[in-house]
Amino acid sequence: MPGQPEKHMNKPGKNNKTRTVYGPVATVFASVNTGSWRILRPGPDHSRCAGCGQCETFCPTGVIEIIDDPAKEGGRGKVVEIDWAYCKGCGICADVCPKKCIRMVEEKKGNENEERN
Amino acid sequence: MYDIKNTAKGLVAHGVSTCAGCGLELIIRHILDVLGENTVIVIPPGCAALFSGYGKETALRIPGFQGNLENTAAIAAGIRAGFEVQGRHDITVLAFAGDGATVDIGIQALSGMFERGERVLYVCYDNEAYMNTGIQGSGSTPFMAATTTTPGGKPSRRKNMLEIAAAHGIPYAASASAAYIDDLKKKVEKAKNTDGPSYLHIHTPCPTGWGFDPALSVSLARAAVQTGAWVLYEIEKGKLKLNSKTTKLKPVSDYLKPQGRFKHLSDKDIQDIQQEIDEYIQVLASRSENQAVI
Amino acid sequence: MKKEIRRMLDGNGAATEALKLARVQVISAYPITPQSPIAEKLSELVVSHKLEARYIRVESEHTALSCAIGAQLTGVRAATATSSVGLALMHEILGVASGCRVPIVMPVVNRALVSPWSLWCDHQDAMAERDSGWLQFYTENVQEVMDFILIAYNIAEHTEILTPAMVCLDGFFLSHSTQPVMTPDQETVDAFLPPYRSKNLFLDPKDPMFINNLTSPDEFSEMRFQQKVAFERALDIIPEVQNHFAGIFGRQYGLLEAHECEDAEVVLVTMGSMAGTAKYTANMMRKAGHKVGVIKISVFRPFPVAQLAGLLKGKKVVGVIDRSAGLGAQGGPLWLEVKAALPDNDTRVFDYVAGLGGRDITEKTIETIFTGLLQKVNKKDANPDAPGVCWIDTHPDAMSVREVIVND
Numbered sequence: 001m002p003g004q005p006e007k008h009m010n011k012p013g014k015n016n017k018t019r020t021v022y023g024p025v026a027t028v029f030a031s032v033n034t035g036s037w038r039i040l041r042p043g044p045d046h047s048r049c050a051g052c053g054q055c056e057t058f059c060p061t062g063v064i065e066i067i068d069d070p071a072k073e074g075g076r077g078k079v080v081e082i083d084w085a086y087c088k089g090c091g092i093c094a095d096v097c098p099k100k101c102i103r104m105v106e107e108k109k110g111n112e113n114e115e116r117n
Numbered sequence: 118m119y120d121i122k123n124t125a126k127g128l129v130a131h132g133v134s135t136c137a138g139c140g141l142e143l144i145i146r147h148i149l150d151v152l153g154e155n156t157v158i159v160i161p162p163g164c165a166a167l168f169s170g171y172g173k174e175t176a177l178r179i180p181g182f183q184g185n186l187e188n189t190a191a192i193a194a195g196i197r198a199g200f201e202v203q204g205r206h207d208i209t210v211l212a213f214a215g216d217g218a219t220v221d222i223g224i225q226a227l228s229g230m231f232e233r234g235e236r237v238l239y240v241c242y243d244n245e246a247y248m249n250t251g252i253q254g255s256g257s258t259p260f261m262a263a264t265t266t267t268p269g270g271k272p273s274r275r276k277n278m279l280e281i282a283a284a285h286g287i288p289y290a291a292s293a294s295a296a297y298i299d300d301l302k303k304k305v306e307k308a309k310n311t312d313g314p315s316y317l318h319i320h321t322p323c324p325t326g327w328g329f330d331p332a333l334s335v336s337l338a339r340a341a342v343q344t345g346a347w348v349l350y351e352i353e354k355g356k357l358k359l360n361s362k363t364t365k366l367k368p369v370s371d372y373l374k375p376q377g378r379f380k381h382l383s384d385k386d387i388q389d390i391q392q393e394i395d396e397y398i399q400v401l402a403s404r405s406e407n408q409a410v411i
Numbered sequence: 412m413k414k415e416i417r418r419m420l421d422g423n424g425a426a427t428e429a430l431k432l433a434r435v436q437v438i439s440a441y442p443i444t445p446q447s448p449i450a451e452k453l454s455e456l457v458v459s460h461k462l463e464a465r466y467i468r469v470e471s472e473h474t475a476l477s478c479a480i481g482a483q484l485t486g487v488r489a490a491t492a493t494s495s496v497g498l499a500l501m502h503e504i505l506g507v508a509s510g511c512r513v514p515i516v517m518p519v520v521n522r523a524l525v526s527p528w529s530l531w532c533d534h535q536d537a538m539a540e541r542d543s544g545w546l547q548f549y550t551e552n553v554q555e556v557m558d559f560i561l562i563a564y565n566i567a568e569h570t571e572i573l574t575p576a577m578v579c580l581d582g583f584f585l586s587h588s589t590q591p592v593m594t595p596d597q598e599t600v601d602a603f604l605p606p607y608r609s610k611n612l613f614l615d616p617k618d619p620m621f622i623n624n625l626t627s628p629d630e631f632s633e634m635r636f637q638q639k640v641a642f643e644r645a646l647d648i649i650p651e652v653q654n655h656f657a658g659i660f661g662r663q664y665g666l667l668e669a670h671e672c673e674d675a676e677v678v679l680v681t682m683g684s685m686a687g688t689a690k691y692t693a694n695m696m697r698k699a700g701h702k703v704g705v706i707k708i709s710v711f712r713p714f715p716v717a718q719l720a721g722l723l724k725g726k727k728v729v730g731v732i733d734r735s736a737g738l739g740a741q742g743g744p745l746w747l748e749v750k751a752a753l754p755d756n757d758t759r760v761f762d763y764v765a766g767l768g769g770r771d772i773t774e775k776t777i778e779t780i781f782t783g784l785l786q787k788v789n790k791k792d793a794n795p796d797a798p799g800v801c802w803i804d805t806h807p808d809a810m811s812v813r814e815v816i817v818n819d
Contacts, residue, residue: 021511021611022573022637030122031132044398057298058335060142061131061786083131090137090324091332104332118618155616159481169624180619182484184477185503191474194612195439195481195489198465202436202487209614226477229470 017087031086034061038089040104048101051078055093056108063087119178128154130176134167138331140295140321140338141165141242145213147298148240151305153251154179156209157200159193161186161218164249164323165242187222192236209238209309216243217256220278231285231314238308239316241278244323252326259346260393261386262327262378270381282316284350289315291351291360295322296338299331300349300360306352320347327375340372345394348401359405363398413599413659417484420592422556422585423448425706426492426518428580430435431462432600434607439467439478444530445582446494446520453490466519474506476515483513484614484622488564488607491515494582495522498536500545508575509544509638511623512611514567515575516560517545521734522582522685523768531769532582534683534734538744543731544638546645551686553590556580558662559709561595564604565652571644573611581684583769595660603659641715649710668707669722671697675704679722679730679783680749682708685765685772689732692777703781708745717750723752728759730784733800734766736759742800759787762800776804795808 042055046069056064063083072079080093080102094102125131128149135142141164142363149156157183160169168176169183184192193212193280200208214223230237246264247253254264254271257278261270283290289311293301301319308315322338324331342361346369349361369391373379382390420428427449430438438457440450456462465482469475470505475491482489493501498519508515519537523529537547544565548559551629556578563576580586612622626634670690672678672813681689686707693703706722708715723729733743740747746762753760766772780803806812 001392022634022641023510023612024623024626024634025612026170026173026624027118027120028122028173028175029119029125029130029178030170030174031125031130031176032134034132034134037137058143058296060135060137060139060146060334061133062126062146063131086131088137088184090334091330092138092335095332096335118620139623154619157616166625169621171625172627172630175621177621178619180616181621182481182614183621183623183625187508188473188477188504190480191469194467194474194511195437195478195483196485198439198478199482199485199487199489199614200461200466200469202482203485205485207688225470226474228546229474232470233468372579387468395718 033085034088035085038087038107040089040091040095041084041087041107042082042089042091042102043105045101045103046072046079048099049078049080050099052098053079054096054098056093058096060090060092061086061088064093122174124269125178128178129168133176135164136323136325136331138324138334139164140323141190141244143295143334144242144301144319147302148305149179151154152209152309155207156211156320157181157196158211158213159184159189159196161189161214161223162249163215163218164244165213165215165309166249172176174255177204180358186218188226189223190237190239191200193239194230194233194235197235197237203365210236210310212237212239214239214241216241216245217247217255219278220256228285231282231287231316236312237314239312239314241316241318242321243318244321244326246323246326247371248326260390263381279316279318279352282318286355287316288313289351289353291316292318292320292347292349294320294338294342294347294349296342297349304351326378328380329375333375337372337375340367343367344369344372345398348398350401350405356406357401357404358407359401363402366398414596415593415660416592418594419589420557420594421587421589422553422580423520423587424452425553425557425592426560426580427452427456428594429557430490430518431456432561432595432597433564433604435462436464437467437479437482437489438464439469439475439482439489439491441469441472441475441493441497443472443494445522445586446492446497446518447584449492449518449520453461455632456739472500473504476508477727479515480504480508480511480513484609484612486607486609486613486615488613490517492518492520494520495524495536499524500539501585502540503715505540505543505545510634512573513575516563516567517575517577518556518560519577519579520582520586521579527768529768532576532584532734533767533769534579535736537577537579538735540577541712541744544574545712546574546710548576548578548710549682549773550578550585551684551707553585553588554592554662555664556585557592557594558660558664560655561600561604562652562656562664565656566645566649567790568607568610569648569652569746570610572641572648574638574645575642575742579683584684593662599659603656623753645713646715664709666710666718668709670705672704672706672722674702676788677705677728677730677781678706678726679743679777679780679784680706680708680730681732682711682745683734685732685734688772688774689777692774692781693708695774696778696781701781701785711745714748714752716773719749719752723758724765726758727814728761728784728788729753730763730780731759732763732765732772732780734772736764736767746800761787762804764800765802765804770804772804779803
């Protein structure tokens with residue numbers, strides 16, 4: 001089919017901030033919503049959490065953070081914060097918690113991305 | 118270049134389609150935390166390719182290349198050489214491959230890279246079988262473990278890849294475990310600063326392939342070390358240093374029993390495995406120049 | 412002003428010199444007969460600082476090409492060279508280079524594939540890779556080895572092509588045959604071939620991208636299509652670059668070369684070093700009153716369909732020499748291309764397999780082919796469209812070259 005190459009050659013990007021490249025390449029840093037996988041979700045008992053960070057260290061998805069809770073222990077308290085968009089509900093956090101203060105509870109479908117106590 | 122669609126704390130996206138409880142997912146985050154963004158990664162097809170991404174999207178915020186199953190070390194060596202001739206010595210070149218891509222089909226390229234002394238940090242995440250293709254046995258599958266190609270249990274021993282690596286006389290080779298993150302991070306830092314090839318062989322449990330509750334990934338990796346089924350040690354300039362205990366070990370059944378792949382084992386099989394571990398631990402202890410700390 | 416010097420070089424020497432003139436910065440090479448002198452000479456150039464490059468003494472051809480791809484993606488020209496089973500071992504990686512659009516230029520010293528083991532020339536190795544997404548150039552003499560490599564760099568790296576290239580030279584016939592070669596000076600080559608820059612995909616922590624990840628069925632065809640477009644564009648760009656080269660160096664090349672074709676009654680299509688013998692034989696036969704012509708295919712990928720069809724328009728009888736067997740096919744790979752390029756049913760195209768495993772394609776072989784083709788014009792064969800390929804230089808006792816003692 002003559003004419004076909006001319007039609008396709010050397011296309012500029014869609015605007016002056018982009019350009020066309022050839023071949024297989026990924027240039028978008030993105031996540032999939034693995035939070036939708038959860039059957040169980042971690043339910044931390046914040047009052048007993050010592051903020052040791054074991055759950056944060058061993059969470060394979062890297063979605064746990066130990067944060068300061070101003071309302072706890074005169075502002076020196078720590079609590080566990082979980083990014084529900086990505087937590088797969090594997091349960092490692094509950095297993096490694098030395099104080100056993102994370103309990104895996106049933107996921108209520110439809111509420112995956114919401115905080116729940 | 119990267120168009121950031123979802124933010125992440127580190128260099129790895131949080132929503133990646135590795136299985137729940139994946140040991141590999143756990144270690145890649147910590148490894149890249151240590152190495153930082155001045156790193157280029159080479160990943161072969163396999164579970165880690167889930168981090169390479171699909172189509173336009175990737176789960177890594179560093180430059181990377183997905184090679185073939187057997188040439189991870191070769192592509193990494195080429196990248197290193199390319200940077201070297203341009204005077205860019207500060208970049209870390211990380212080869213990140215599974216056990217199949219390392220101890221089986223990739224061993225030739227890896228051996229060549231070691232022998233030539235290329236400055237590449239090679240990580241083997243060892244989940245002890247070809248997991249991404251459906252749990253087929255590899256040269257790193259342990260004795261008697263059931264896989265989809267060793268359904269009756271693997272009749273032969275695994276390759277001791279760390280010793281093979283060390284036998285090349287590379288400056289730094291170490292084993293590590295997904296359950297000992299501080300130890301792992303220290304080793305990654307050491308490997309990063311090694312002037313020459315470095316090799317990290319990391320035990321990364323696979324709930325899907327080994328048949329256990331994903332919540333137990335870390336406990337099981339820890340049990341492997343506590344029973345001596347996996348030993349943490351380093352070989353630095355030929356000298357062996359133990360990082361995990363070789364005395365007062367727990368019985369290996371603590372490690373084997375929770376796993377579906379070992380459920381067919383008889384008491385005699387477990388005894389045999391125990392005996393083999395005891396013997397190997399003695400060998401390591403006699404070679405070690407120190408007492409283990411973990 | 413160009414300052415060429417006339418040097419005596421063999422094909423391997425010319426290939427090495429061309430890679431040096433292209434200022435390759437990373438070399439990963441593995442020795443194989445008859446390519447080994449390229450691997451040796453490059454290492455010597457590096458150790459003596461005549462070439463500022465890193466030499467990676469790899470443990471296989473598979474690694475050689477893998478290293479070259481990795482290195483080139485960081486933004487330098489990377490080089491390797493191979494032959495025969497070495498090229499076959501690279502097979503898997505050839506597709507990575509072409510699919511990721513890494514414009515490596517690789518001398519391929521043509522040698523037969525196993526089995527039987529042979530150290531000597533035929534084109535089976537390169538023909539087995541004709542659909543690997545690499546440009547393929549075939550050279551007739553040592554000067555072409557030098558020139559085609561320099562030209563190939565310019566084409567492969569063109570922003571609209573970005574496709575790796577093999578420059579094929581016949582094992583021993585060219586690789587080990589010493590001929591006078593005009594060797595250009597570095598300055599003139601630098602002007603023809605500017606420093607390498609990654610124009611497409613690259614690896615750089617300052618501007619990260621993830622290359623060669625999994626591609627869905629929604630985009631796979633499109634990426635192959637991009638390669639197809641590059642090959643089509645190459646048919647225009649190759650002559651432009653060749654003309655540009657001729658303007659500087661004074662040697663004019665084309666996608667193919669026609670020798671005495673205009674009034675020829677029969678034309679023989681050739682490729683590689685056999686072309687010289689064919690042209691010489693054609694001249695002899697013309698002196699004896701036979702109107703014969705020769706076409707030399709210089710670029711096999713992309714195949715110059717229109718140019719070939721134009722030259723062969725109206726010809727009644729065309730012969731093709733395939734230096735590979737094309738087992739199980741209707742003819743050898745070159746014959747298939749020629750046949751497909753000539754939709755005109757009036758042209759009969761005959762295939763001759765010759766020169767396998769190092770067998771010399773002699774004047775006698777060419778003369779036999781021309782004589783046969785002329786008979787087809789003049790007498791009209793009893794069975795002009797008879798299928799099958801003529802193995803023109805195969806011994807009549809082929810089926811009994813081994814007789815063994817029976818033990819029973």
